[in-house]
Amino acid sequence: MKIKGLKQLSRTLEKAGQSGFRTEAAKWLEQTGTDFLDLVRDEIVRAGSIDTGSLLRSFKRGAEGNIWEIEKGGLTLEVGTELEYASFVNDGHWTGGKEEVRWIPGQWHSGRFQYDPGSSSGMVLKRQWVKGTGYWEHAFYIFERLFEKRLNERLQTWLNSL
Structure with missing residues (x-):
């Protein structure tokens, strides 16, 4: 059995391993996190879930109340x-x-x-019951649709640069 391009793929992957794949992946992961926070903020605005703006501001990297933890080695x-x-x-929630x-x-x-x-x-x-807006699920739904496409594009761009 012969698989066309297997040697080329092997060489490319070997080169990828030596050329900072983890660094590139960490950069991409960080950008992905920022993109997700942008989607969450967009959904908060779309749902009209803004009173004082604290919730909206908390979904920004470095903002008060924000959670942003990245572990580069384990991605x-x-x-x-x-x-x-x-x-x-x-x-x-109930009041x-x-x-x-x-x-x-x-x-x-x-x-x-x-x-x-x-x-x-x-x-x-x-x-009384106050209905939730589902901003997180809506943002995550959009993010899931975009994630695979963006990952493939990023990997292809990076592999082409090798």
């Missing part, structure tokens, strides 16, 4: 956020405890509620 990258409420925005009812003192004026801590009137807030 491991971990990205995310340390903001406790990030999962609530993504997955959804308050099971039996919790909150009394908010204040008055209604022209259809808007105005908080007044000394008021004898007010409103009652009952527990």
Whole structure:
């Protein structure tokens, strides 16, 4: 049995091993992490999950609350956020405890509620479900579709440069 190009492939792989493949892979992995964070930020904006902007800013490398851990030798990258409420925005959550009812003192004026801590009137807030936006899953879905294509392109470009 004869396989065309096997010797050439063998020489190319041998050369690849000597020419800094791990360094190139680590650079690519780092760029991939940045690309994923960009996708997460895009999905947060698309879902309208912005109030103060803290969640959006936390999905940027080096930002407060950001997780960015890279292990170059083993080619491991971990990205995310340390903001406790990030999962609530993504997955959804209940407001308050099971039996919790909150009394908010204040008055209604022209259809808007105005908080007044000394008021004898007010409103009652009952527990309700706040639907999650799924920004993380949406970003990951897009990322999975792009990952293989980008990996193949990067490898081919690198192999062609050898």
